[in-house]
Amino acid sequence: MSTSSDCAPASPAPSRDVLRGLLETMLFIRLFEEKIVAVYPDQDMKCPVHLCIGQEAVAAGVIAHLRPGDYLTSTHRNHGHCLAKGVDPGILLAEFFGRASGCCRGKGGSMHPMSPEHGILGTSAIVGGGIPHGVGHALAAFLRGQDAISAVFFGDGASEEGSFHESLNFAALKGLPVVFVCENNHYATNSPLGARQPNPDVHRRAQGYGIPAERLDGNDVEAVYAAAGRAAAHARAGLGPYFLECVTYRWKGHVGPDCDYEKGCRPKDELFDWMERCPVKRFQSRIEDAGIMDAAGTQAMIAAISARLDAAVAWARGEKYPDAAEAVLGVYAPAEV
């Protein structure tokens, strides 16, 4: 697809280990989300969930380039990003189940996970709200002379908010180490992109600030991995921000575990076309065909992940709820934290 980057350094072809890692991350995200689909009808995960099934390649391909000290900012649709960055699925699920051992002690839920040790300094569910935060993290690193970079994930819808524009301008102005990742899944809730933007190429906005920008197939994890390699290297080299528009599609409704085409939210054919282009299946066959893994290997991988997720669900469900008194505590940070 199109690119405006003249100076993108070529990245080496990914090793077999990297490729296996990408598949594992995608499977991990897919199975995590499917686990939620499975448990949600029990009605004990009492919070809105925005699933990323269909979009796994973006999280996997980009975050493979991040280091532990790097920052990551996400949105309401954050599960994949958190998992790929290394957040424990049990801690996430405990949070979604409203338990005290959740990452926010039950105060945040699925929309607001955080994990400072993974560089996730809170998550906003205000559309566009997190983008400036991610730039702020990069500013902090820049001011301290650290070489951390900041990956900022957001949707096509978020690119309509003023905060998007203000953040890109500032990041470009100061040459901050930010990798902007727009997951263009063609919808914001039930609104198609065409009802919200005059042209579907979100990345063209970034070019107006002189930010190198690429539009790419967000369902092709190798393409994402390659582009993100260029982006991360660019940012880490102190060359300033880089912008990736990853074209993808979500399978489930905007919120919750159901498909929404029955409700008339979008054409069934469109969904089914995109399901044909499943990023996980596609890559699985790719690496099986290439002999990097065999069917038994992937089945074993799936089984291991499933077992881990089952254990995580069981653990999370067994955890204690927070004390009711906590509802009104922790509003102000104490002098020493």
Add this chain to the structure above:
Amino acid sequence: MSTSSDCAPASPAPSRDVLRGLLETMLFIRLFEEKIVAVYPDQDMKCPVHLCIGQEAVAAGVIAHLRPGDYLTSTHRNHGHCLAKGVDPGILLAEFFGRASGCCRGKGGSMHPMSPEHGILGTSAIVGGGIPHGVGHALAAFLRGQDAISAVFFGDGASEEGSFHESLNFAALKGLPVVFVCENNHYATNSPLGARQPNPDVHRRAQGYGIPAERLDGNDVEAVYAAAGRAAAHARAGLGPYFLECVTYRWKGHVGPDCDYEKGCRPKDELFDWMERCPVKRFQSRIEDAGIMDAAGTQAMIAAISARLDAAVAWARGEKYPDAAEAVLGVYAPAEV
């Protein structure tokens, strides 16, 4: 200068009358502002004034294409736009002097003039605040099926606000009849453009929305007139918004009648270089050289304008202040207006 518009219709060369009109408008604006400089030390014009001396060609060249039913939106630096659109200088001055016969009955002052009969539906001094209003006026015309267009003036600084981005996106999405006019005078208060934006070509932002955009010499009234002709024709033909970045310079300080280079706000040489490129002088020689007017003619023009402005100042000063009770009245519009 550069243009991205492929479809700009060619406009016919301006007639001698039009050229004379452009000069007259520019002189009118220049002398109006200088009149304020002259009276300001008397301290009876008790409101902040943001003078547009040096930027007259933009107002003159663009607004020459507007019809009475067209809309105009401006900023804190609005005097030139109001005058060019036909607002009576006396009514403006009365407003600046805080008199009851001012266009806002003394409630608005120099930052907030309005004149519905000229399509000026209020003026915001919040940077970027007026841009969406101008788009809203165009939306109203569009929804009613009227052929009015909306000219939206703003500074380079305003292009940094999120409202700029949101407004451009919506205008392009709906194909609204808007002519965006960015007066890039290189500064926002005392901040140079380079301290605020990564690249100085504001018009490149507009291209990201697919809006045809031109960057042009805003001190060359003929260039402005020609480009604005393309822009207005485009918008009026229902082809959607058009964007003009007019590169220019203000001579006075950000606010008030003084030059600010003595205060260290900007390099003296820079100011003097730009004064050399005075849009009024330059065009005056141009049309005198072309034999369209002679020196005596322009002198007569200046004298007539001066006399009119002297009379306007005298009239405004003679007008009554509003009744003190008015301060707390008119907060809510009555049922019938």
Add this chain to the structure above:
Amino acid sequence: MPWTKVFLAKEDLACFGPGEGLRGLTFVQALLEAQTQILENDPSAFVIGEGVNDSGGVFGSTLGLADRFGPKRVMDMPIAENGLTGIAAGAAAAGMRPIFVHMRMDFLPMCMDQIVNHAAKWHYMSGGALTVPLVIRSIIGRGWGSAAQHSQGLHSLFLSVPGLKIIAPSTPYDAKGLLMEAAADNNPVLVVEHRWLYGSVGYVPEAPYREPFGKALVRRPGRDCTVVAISQMVYEAMRAAADLEAQGVSVEVVDPRSLKPLDTETILASVRRTGRLVVADVACPMGGAASEIMAAVLETDPGLLAAPAVRVSFPEAPTPCSPVLEEAYYPGARHIAGAVKKTLGLSDHG
């Protein structure tokens, strides 16, 4: 007056019976009918908001409008609340009458500049010549872990803004009548709708009608204590009053219906009768309608009260996600009853 009656259960509606020409509607049906009639009767009106034309129809409140009136009258929009508020305000200044819909009140802080610095001030700043007839509907969410950014009651942010009006209907009758009045008003009007009211029922005339702003209603007369209850708190107060009646305490429930203008007269008259005051709001405690109502008493005659007033509100905290914490967070009938007892010096047990 069937219109002013608050029904705590759907079943109660039947007691009037359809034979009497009264028609029952839910709150959300009333909102939808109001907007339908506004669009029918005023060609300058249009509805704009994220998802107003989708299959959810903003929790049903705009359902079918797009099909009926088309995309120029019922407009989806980019996610750009501040810019679009400015665009709507600009269209309003140019003679249109937009109804701007927010799925959550939490998104209003995005467009404070256009509401506070522009729409609310435009009429005054122009010396009276311009008007911005802009209706802003906003919905307070609650429950199922909506958490800190999807459940706020933020009307307190707007009380101090001259030029703005704020209404908080609690019954289907008011949902229609106040919304139609808002659409006819020549000023920006903020509509506070609580999501939990959407299913509540009441009698609603079919023909268009407008309920004036600034008129509080006594929803239930009583002798011992005045409870001023806002929005969804009206229902909690009615429940508390019913409970307390069984214990021999007579509660008067007053519903201000509009917060700006605020009908302090009706409230003060009630307090004068009962000598006691509880104020319940769906918002955090400080600097809101509850404190404003109390200030009105203190400015008029502190001697009206025989005991300190009590405020029932969200706590001084953001909304938590966990169901256990949510449960602890929200006040309800029980807290109102407790507050009433406190004003009467009664123990809260029994």
Add this chain to the structure above:
Amino acid sequence: MPWTKVFLAKEDLACFGPGEGLRGLTFVQALLEAQTQILENDPSAFVIGEGVNDSGGVFGSTLGLADRFGPKRVMDMPIAENGLTGIAAGAAAAGMRPIFVHMRMDFLPMCMDQIVNHAAKWHYMSGGALTVPLVIRSIIGRGWGSAAQHSQGLHSLFLSVPGLKIIAPSTPYDAKGLLMEAAADNNPVLVVEHRWLYGSVGYVPEAPYREPFGKALVRRPGRDCTVVAISQMVYEAMRAAADLEAQGVSVEVVDPRSLKPLDTETILASVRRTGRLVVADVACPMGGAASEIMAAVLETDPGLLAAPAVRVSFPEAPTPCSPVLEEAYYPGARHIAGAVKKTLGLSDHG
């Protein structure tokens, strides 16, 4: 206590004399000194705002900082208040301690989303692990036709926001001490500065010091009526008190200094002594600190008051431009004196 004294005229400062080791500073010098010491002592602190590095230096309050600390510690910015507030909040969450400066409080509505929905809630939403130590300085303008969009006192918009702190220093001593406390606080703190205070004088220690939030001060003791005065209104109240003393009326002036947390105890103790209350604020009347203070009295004991309380505030109107209208718009010492007399049942003439 020389630190707590309010000086109505520059000349009065001399009465202490430099010999006593006391140093006089203006309010703006105190702000500048505070920021200098913050930048000196804390490498994670930085100052950001439109024009913070220019030759005006935000009315002098940041003058010279950029030269001394360089562009990474004192940063000009694009005109993009909401985005930059989010960027500052993000930097704060990542361990920096930004001081964000607004030339006018009127620009705060631009960044409400980042303040209300993000910075203020971040600590709570994260279950306590994250902090957003962000100081937001904002200046209230007045006069010379500043008009509706350049003269608002908008602290009322923030009172209802849990997680945020709000301070309103009135003396140079507090300007420095409260600002240094704000910079050390681990929460977002909004600083309300009135432009007309910048030239006021007082004694200010040179060494760094921090004044705790939530402690109101009695600026002047009195017997007959309590005037709670906020920000610049402290000076108007002191003038009114001086005038009334000549008429035999003894006024106690209380300065809350911080609005959130609000020290209602000190206020109530004063009201308990005087039995009368006037509240004066530099803001429009509804839903603000003045009503909150009144609510506190009504919730504690309405019987404390021997007469209705009186509010002195901007009128329920945007700010007009014309000098004649401005003059009519702003309340001052005269209005406070009139309000005090009203609480005492005295005629306002003489």
